[in-house]
Amino acid sequence: MNKFKLLSSVVFVSQLLVSGISNVSAGVIDLTGSTVSDSNLVSFVGNTATLYTGDDSGATYTSSFDTSGFTDGFGNPGTFGSELSGNINLAPHTEVSFDWTFSTTDTVANDFSQVLFGGTSYQLGDVTTANPSATGSILGEPVAGEISGHFSHIFWSGYNGPLYFVVSNQFDNSYGSALSISGLQSAVVAVPETESWLMMVAGLALLSAAQRRKSTGLN
Numbered sequence: 001m002n003k004f005k006l007l008s009s010v011v012f013v014s015q016l017l018v019s020g021i022s023n024v025s026a027g028v029i030d031l032t033g034s035t036v037s038d039s040n041l042v043s044f045v046g047n048t049a050t051l052y053t054g055d056d057s058g059a060t061y062t063s064s065f066d067t068s069g070f071t072d073g074f075g076n077p078g079t080f081g082s083e084l085s086g087n088i089n090l091a092p093h094t095e096v097s098f099d100w101t102f103s104t105t106d107t108v109a110n111d112f113s114q115v116l117f118g119g120t121s122y123q124l125g126d127v128t129t130a131n132p133s134a135t136g137s138i139l140g141e142p143v144a145g146e147i148s149g150h151f152s153h154i155f156w157s158g159y160n161g162p163l164y165f166v167v168s169n170q171f172d173n174s175y176g177s178a179l180s181i182s183g184l185q186s187a188v189v190a191v192p193e194t195e196s197w198l199m200m201v202a203g204l205a206l207l208s209a210a211q212r213r214k215s216t217g218l219n
Contacts, residue, residue: 028184030047033086050180062173102148103180105138111169113165115164116165124151130145154189
């Protein structure tokens with residue numbers, strides 16, 4: 001009996017075309033050329049970045065970037081924070097992914113972080129989801145909570161437009177929060193060609209027929 005090898009989706013590294021953000025090597029989205037809201041509160045190198053909200057309680061810097069146009073997962077607007085942005089031009093079936101960490105010195109107001117593209121915002125970490133046993137500091141102040149995760153999104157039709165990372169205070173500017181991004185990269189998810197799909201269907205049909213004959217023989 002012939003054995004059919006089912007073809008799986010193949011993921012290969014894309015040649016990402018970028019304007020504003022440059023792709024210096026296959027699969028890596030280099031943040032060089034990005035626009036930042038405040039150079040004192042946003043730093044980046046390669047495909048990593050850190051954004052701070054700033055605060056008024058002893059920190060060196062205070063953000064002047066108005067984030068009232070952004071809202072957390074409960075629909076509440078931000079106050080002040082920072083933003084990193086650049087334009088990306090993605091081929092169809094391109095997946096963008098990165099690791100992120102949100103840390104905060106706040107315990108009351110729901111400071112939050114987001115990634116935005118195509119007119120849609122995706123919530124990353126916020127005060128309500130941060131682990132209160134975290135350690136460390138933000139701009140010299142002790143961290144009260146932290147949460148990390150992995151984000152990925154497939155642009156099935158491609159995408160040519162801005163990509164934003166935002167971290168925001170909420171209701172006050174008295175405590176600080178930070179968003180760290182690492183491993184920002186792209187990959188094209190290959191879709192099997194029509195011939196491959198037909199081979200898969202034919203193989204499954206033959207396997208099913210063979211199983212039915214085997215069952216009939218047993219009976």
